[in-house]
Amino acid sequence: MSTSLKVAIIMGSKSDWPVMQKATEVLEQLGIAYDAKVVSAHRTPERLMEFAKNADKEYQVIIAGAGGAAHLPGMAASMTWLPVIGVPVTSKALKGMDSLLSIVQMPKGVAVATQAIGEAGAFNAGLIAAQMLAIHDPELQTKLKAWRKNQTESVGWEVE
């Protein structure tokens, strides 16, 4: 794995980690270094401010996952120019629809790249982060193309 950190994965609570861990799968397969931390806009607002204001010194992309009233991705995006990829974590009460709507419906002028609810969204957050980093990294582009080819070849015709 590359030694310089490129992707920050932040989440509103430790309880989000089983879902957010899916974001690390592609990053690990492609050798992209990441850091994962609990940062909550609601419960640790000062930690969020400190993190978001300094994020561009350490990272190139931020993945932010939260559930329920999921203000973390949008608030992080409001304090950094780095791209923020939002993951709506599945919630008990509303199955993640609350998370999705509160992440996706950003006001014009502050962007969050919102993914699907739950594990598929977290996985794809890692994937799209890798694709962003690959724009200026030919070596990573080669690895990504091989990863995609392998995925395509692994889909069989047979149902059993």
Ligand SMILES: Nc1c(C(=O)O)ncn1[C@@H]1O[C@H](COP(=O)(O)O)[C@@H](O)[C@H]1O
């Ligand atoms: N949505 C947010 C924020 C935030 O957006 O700042 N901080 C915590 N949370 C969410 O609260 C849910 C329940 O958290 P607990 O399991 O700790 O009670 C989690 O899904 C978390 O992302």
